[in-house]
Amino acid sequence: MTGSPLRLQFPQSLAVYDDYAAAQRTVDYLADQKFPVQQCMIVGTDLKRIERITGRLTTGRVAIGGIMSGLWIGLFVGLIFSLFTEEGVFAVIVSTMLIGAGFGVIMALVGYAMSRGRRDFSSITQVVATRYEVLVEHKSAAQARQLLGGLPGALPNPFE
Template identity: 45%
Template sequence: MARLAQVTSSRNREVVAGFDNYADAERAVDSLSDKGFPVEHTTISGVGLRLVEDVLGRLTYPKAAGLGAVNGLWIGLLFGVFLALFTTNAVAWFAVILWALLWGAVVGAVAALIWHALSGGRRDFLSASQLIADRYEVLVDPAHAERARELLQTSQS
């Protein structure tokens, strides 16, 4: 709840600088930090946000099973290593991990196939989403805004 209060308080902050990309805004805040500015009074805000989703391809049953198996491998590895901690020799240790990997892949593939079948053909494609901003603004509490502007001006000179 405290984090929500911090985020919503940025509405009272003043814009002290604007940038075309996040890296430049991040460098500006880092510069303020290097100069001893109290950066806890600072926010980097993306302006003009839009969600961009790139479609990577069709999601078929074999692809769903393969992706599910890979996810299941990770879960199987986690369980396998945990269970292997209770074994007494190296052979049993490797056997437990291999069985857990195998069962993780099988369960993951089956679960993904069921999930894909239950979707009924809706959203049967793979995609990658990202949130993109048109520009980024550095905002500072009003009590510290003028000092931040001065420090950013000297760092650009």
């Protein structure tokens, strides 16, 4: 039976960082030192969800968003249809874009009306870790710690 590619057999903590870039820098440094980095993994813990509000939703903004997404879908469908027609390719593409825009605006406005003002804003969401731990296979942990001591700006591992 084979294990998951996202698991190490007997992992040991090598270092803990507050940001992913520092953890990545550690593994990159080990790779530069010819360490077998396939025995390493970076684990993000203490997850948090961040939501950045990007604006207020209005009926007009929802309608424009629906039109734009409908136009793109219509363009895609039109291009597919144009592969099977010999005449009026431009007319096929334009008509599918218009139908897509109409369908898109209707669907967007219906969805917005059904929300009844419970979420009158747009946002982007990201899940991030607050801590990143570099783990290494136990059989190579001593070698990794020794190499890591040569990393410029390296701090001693509190787990040693």
